[in-house]
Amino acid sequence: MSFDPDLAEIRFGCGLSPVLAPAKSTKAILAALSGPDKMAARFPIESFETFQGRMLERARQSAIRRKDRGSPASRAATKAIRRLNQTARIDAAGWFGQTLMRRTWTENGLRERLAHFWGDHFTARGKTGVLRRATSPYIEDAIRPHLAGRFEELLIAAVKHPLFLHYLDQQNSVGPNSAVATRRKKNTGLNENLAREVLELHTLGVDGPYTQQDVRQLAELFTGLTFQIRTGFKFNKHFAEPGVKTVLGKEYGGGPARLRDIHAVLRDLARHPATARHLCWKLAVHFVSDTPTEALVVAMTRRYDESRGDLMQVYETLLNHPDAWIPAGNIKQPIDFVGSACRALAVAPELIAEFDERALQLNIIQPMGLMGQIWERPEGPDGWPEEDRQWVTPQGIAARLQWAVAVPQVLQPDLPDPRDFVRTALGARSSAATAFAAKAAESRADGIGLILASPAFQRQ
Amino acid sequence: MSQRPLTRRAFLTRSAALGCSVAASPLLTPMTFAAAPGDNRLVVIILRGGMDGIGVVRPYGDPAYRALRGHHPMVSDTGPVDLDGFFAIHPALRPLMPLWHAGQLGFVHAVSTPYRDKRSHFDGQDLLEAGTPDLSQGLARDGWLNRMMTTMPGITARSAFAIGRDNMAILSGKTPVSNWSPDSDLQLSPQAMLLAEMVMAEDPLFSAALKEAYGLAGSDGDPVRSLASESEILAEMQQNMLAATRGGTETKIAEFAAQQLRGATRIASFSLNGWDTHSQQYKGLNKALGRLAQVILELKSGLGPVWDKTAVVAMTEFGRTVRLNGSNGTDHGTAGAMVMAGGAIRGGRVVTDWPGLEESALYKRRDLMPTRDVRAHAGWLMRELFGTSVRDLESTIFPGLEMGNNPRLVL
Numbered sequence: 001m002s003f004d005p006d007l008a009e010i011r012f013g014c015g016l017s018p019v020l021a022p023a024k025s026t027k028a029i030l031a032a033l034s035g036p037d038k039m040a041a042r043f044p045i046e047s048f049e050t051f052q053g054r055m056l057e058r059a060r061q062s063a064i065r066r067k068d069r070g071s072p073a074s075r076a077a078t079k080a081i082r083r084l085n086q087t088a089r090i091d092a093a094g095w096f097g098q099t100l101m102r103r104t105w106t107e108n109g110l111r112e113r114l115a116h117f118w119g120d121h122f123t124a125r126g127k128t129g130v131l132r133r134a135t136s137p138y139i140e141d142a143i144r145p146h147l148a149g150r151f152e153e154l155l156i157a158a159v160k161h162p163l164f165l166h167y168l169d170q171q172n173s174v175g176p177n178s179a180v181a182t183r184r185k186k187n188t189g190l191n192e193n194l195a196r197e198v199l200e201l202h203t204l205g206v207d208g209p210y211t212q213q214d215v216r217q218l219a220e221l222f223t224g225l226t227f228q229i230r231t232g233f234k235f236n237k238h239f240a241e242p243g244v245k246t247v248l249g250k251e252y253g254g255g256p257a258r259l260r261d262i263h264a265v266l267r268d269l270a271r272h273p274a275t276a277r278h279l280c281w282k283l284a285v286h287f288v289s290d291t292p293t294e295a296l297v298v299a300m301t302r303r304y305d306e307s308r309g310d311l312m313q314v315y316e317t318l319l320n321h322p323d324a325w326i327p328a329g330n331i332k333q334p335i336d337f338v339g340s341a342c343r344a345l346a347v348a349p350e351l352i353a354e355f356d357e358r359a360l361q362l363n364i365i366q367p368m369g370l371m372g373q374i375w376e377r378p379e380g381p382d383g384w385p386e387e388d389r390q391w392v393t394p395q396g397i398a399a400r401l402q403w404a405v406a407v408p409q410v411l412q413p414d415l416p417d418p419r420d421f422v423r424t425a426l427g428a429r430s431s432a433a434t435a436f437a438a439k440a441a442e443s444r445a446d447g448i449g450l451i452l453a454s455p456a457f458q459r460q
Numbered sequence: 461m462s463q464r465p466l467t468r469r470a471f472l473t474r475s476a477a478l479g480c481s482v483a484a485s486p487l488l489t490p491m492t493f494a495a496a497p498g499d500n501r502l503v504v505i506i507l508r509g510g511m512d513g514i515g516v517v518r519p520y521g522d523p524a525y526r527a528l529r530g531h532h533p534m535v536s537d538t539g540p541v542d543l544d545g546f547f548a549i550h551p552a553l554r555p556l557m558p559l560w561h562a563g564q565l566g567f568v569h570a571v572s573t574p575y576r577d578k579r580s581h582f583d584g585q586d587l588l589e590a591g592t593p594d595l596s597q598g599l600a601r602d603g604w605l606n607r608m609m610t611t612m613p614g615i616t617a618r619s620a621f622a623i624g625r626d627n628m629a630i631l632s633g634k635t636p637v638s639n640w641s642p643d644s645d646l647q648l649s650p651q652a653m654l655l656a657e658m659v660m661a662e663d664p665l666f667s668a669a670l671k672e673a674y675g676l677a678g679s680d681g682d683p684v685r686s687l688a689s690e691s692e693i694l695a696e697m698q699q700n701m702l703a704a705t706r707g708g709t710e711t712k713i714a715e716f717a718a719q720q721l722r723g724a725t726r727i728a729s730f731s732l733n734g735w736d737t738h739s740q741q742y743k744g745l746n747k748a749l750g751r752l753a754q755v756i757l758e759l760k761s762g763l764g765p766v767w768d769k770t771a772v773v774a775m776t777e778f779g780r781t782v783r784l785n786g787s788n789g790t791d792h793g794t795a796g797a798m799v800m801a802g803g804a805i806r807g808g809r810v811v812t813d814w815p816g817l818e819e820s821a822l823y824k825r826r827d828l829m830p831t832r833d834v835r836a837h838a839g840w841l842m843r844e845l846f847g848t849s850v851r852d853l854e855s856t857i858f859p860g861l862e863m864g865n866n867p868r869l870v871l
Contacts, residue, residue: 069785078739127580127581127582127583128580128581128582169595193595331665361701362698362701362702363698363701366701366704367697367701369625370625370641370643370644374625374626374627379627379629379632380586380601380629382601388665389665392665392666392669393639393669394638394639394640394669394670394672394673394675394676395639395640395641395644395673395676396669397660397666397669397670397673398644398646398670398673398676398677399644401646401648401656401670401673402644402645402646402647402648402693402697403697405648405652405690405693406690406693406694406697407694407697409690409691409694410694431659431662433658433659433661433662434659434662436655436658437655437656437658437659440651440655441651441652441655442649442651442652443649443689443690445690445693446648446649446651446652446655446690449652450652450655450656450659453656453659453660454659454660454662455659455660455662455663455665455666456662458666459663
């Protein structure tokens with residue numbers, strides 16, 4: 001099996017569109033991916049840099065509130081904080097709308113899928129206050145610009161990002177013999193969380209060749225990675241543990257604390273063969289099947305090793321490999337399901353722009369929660385599950401079916417004829433049963449819903 | 461039914477009355493029950509946000525209490541209710557007093573998870589549900605209820621239910637469990653129901669899930685089959701979503717839990733939100749406790765005779781500061797209280813090794829001092845309800861826990 005434009009759009013893109021033609025070749029897909037990010041320009045999402053303004057204001061108000069609790073100024077600050085939280089919540093719903101519109105109107109679906117994949121690989125979320133809404137801005141700044149570069153650039157960008165440092169408790173990790181620890185004595189200490197997750201989740205993988213000693217040494221090497229609300233990322237030498245650290249048998253540091261040593265270890269980890277294998281396997285699982293063939297993973301891994309983690313070359317190997325074109329693919333995650341439904345319905349940007357937070361919540365975000373994906377709130381740093389079984393639960397399927405029958409009428413006031421929509425949404429992948437259901441349904445809404453709920457549409 | 465089957469409990473009551481030694485009863489040997497998960501039920505409610513233990517189970521007999529929290533006379537019908545001359549419960553739990561008198565409501569006080577000092581909801585809940593001693597191993601991958609189930613015999617996917625749309629980390633893990641959210645109410649036209657079955661028949665995974673979804677969605681007395689128009693169905697779905705954001709789904713969750721627990725389900729877990737009472741907490745606590753009381757009463761009425769085999773525990777990630785803050789609320793603290801209910805528990809008492817509220821007795825001079833790891837109480841409950849071994853409890857289910865004395869929480 002090999003390249004098929006419809007399947008390429010479904011499996012590696014955001015689904016079929018009645019308006020936008022699928023790319024004609026692997027080459028065209030990859031060329032678009034290395035070209036300009038048109039969707040980011042057309043449907044902007046706040047950058048994290050801008051988002052920091054919210055954090056700053058929140059910190060300022062918190063200070064006022066703490067100063068003289070119960071005073072009018074303090075009460076006003078409490079209100080201001082509530083407003084800041086509320087505005088961030090409302091804006092975050094808007095960014096979700098933009099995410100959907102990018103998926104609906106892109107001519108390079110692979111970019112949107114990769115932004116989701118790598119954003120999930122480097123899962124980060126805020127734990128308190130306005131920061132809880134920072135995930136999309138983080139992905140916009142740290143992940144999206146690096147989708148087509150070397151993995152090490154992506155890794156370094158994520159690991160140095162304030163939201164990532166916050167999520168994995170790095171910003172307060174202090175070397176036991178650092179300048180700060182010897183001065184302050186209490187409430188300081190090493191936090192191994194980031195170091196452990198970088199080895200286990202982001203690079204080598206849980207079966208990778210590392211020990212607790214490597215985790216400890218990497219945690220010591222990572223000390224100093226922190227951030228300030230005003231200026232963002234900061235390497236704080238006073239937090240840094242002095243001395244040489246040995247990670248996977250190689251020595252780092254020893255002289256004055258330098259960020260360069262952290263970059264060096266991240267580059268070495270990114271180029272490690274175990275990382276190559278782990279990432280290529282994960283990509284194949286995400287895009288093709290829960291159980292990709294060994295041949296596919298090996299081919300991708302070899303290319304990764306040869307190119308020192310050049311992601312474009314890895315994607316190229318994936319797209320050109322016959323084993324990537326098996327007929328029945330993965331179950332779409334709720335974001336892929338809802339996004340591809342919007343695309344098939346050609347949902348108008350003006351319509352989504354007019355949705356307020358409540359409309360987005362009631363019609364899309366909350367139903368996605370019932371499908372099992374509470375948006376930007378995965379349970380742990382390992383992100384969303386890949387296994388089909390996790391998504392095809394009774395409540396997940398009920399939620400998908402109910403959504404498919406009920407909501408399209410809101411998203412597309414001019415619902416298409418289900419008999420046409422079968423072709424629009426499924427192309428040649430429509431089955432006899434689905435075509436029959438489209439014809440036999442009593443209403444347009446039912447017909448559209450059954451097509452969207454069909455296994456052929458829900459698999460990618 | 462005119463002829464009621466002899467339940468295990470009824471049998472035990474009778475054999476006890478006949479003077480037969482329970483320990484010697486052949487029906488109680490592990491052999492007999494080896495292939496089944498037993499008859500007892502456990503419901504774990506996660507109270508998200510940090511419940512103020514001191515505001516809920518008030519140590520009014522502590523000399524320092526009044527200065528910290530004020531005087532609330534127990535005279536009117538709306539005031540707090542005395543429990544034992546030392547503790548009184550928050551007025552919003554008044555509807556549960558009949559259970560207290562029947563020995564079916566109890567509390568554990570001045571307990572906490574091993575979580576200390578950072579007081580983050582996120583980490584605190586993660587630790588509570590993971591059941592681990594700290595987060596040094598990174599964030600959790602599975603929950604303690606799920607790990608406990610790996611030690612239970614005769615487990616099927618229906619043995620445990622995670623209910624509601626929250627991810628219940630406490631039940632996630634290797635053992636397959638069922639998930640359902642009673643607000644995922646499925647409504648389809650009769651024709652669409654049939655066509656959906658036909659469309660899904662192509663793919664066994666989907667087909668099986670749909671079949672189960674029809675059963676579960678229809679089990680709340682509101683059938684899947686609907687003659688409503690598409691715009692009515694949409695309005696209904698939106699209404700459900702709205703109800704979910706405003707709360708009010710608790711009753712449905714409790715009803716659903718009871719329904720499953722009457723059948724093959726032995727363990728159910730769900731969460732109740734709204735405990736993060738930083739300001740005007742008498743208002744906030746009233747609401748949250750009202751919901752908790754309602755859920756417990758709903759479980760009791762829904763469970764019928766099964767209530768007698770049921771233990772309900774409500775746990776929270778941490779307690780709150782002993783002092784009120786400037787806005788009549790409390791901030792994140794350390795030790796707090798656990799609520800227990802059910803016919804299987806030995807209630808009518810507040811289990812505690814009360815540390816006192818004078819400043820020197822507080823944790824970091826601000827929080828109620830934890831006197832015991834709340835995991836020990838959960839552990840003993842499981843030990844007594846399901847026969848889970850102390851070794852499993854101390855090693856895999858709650859790593860690093862020392863079970864200590866049996867507080868004998870179960871009848």
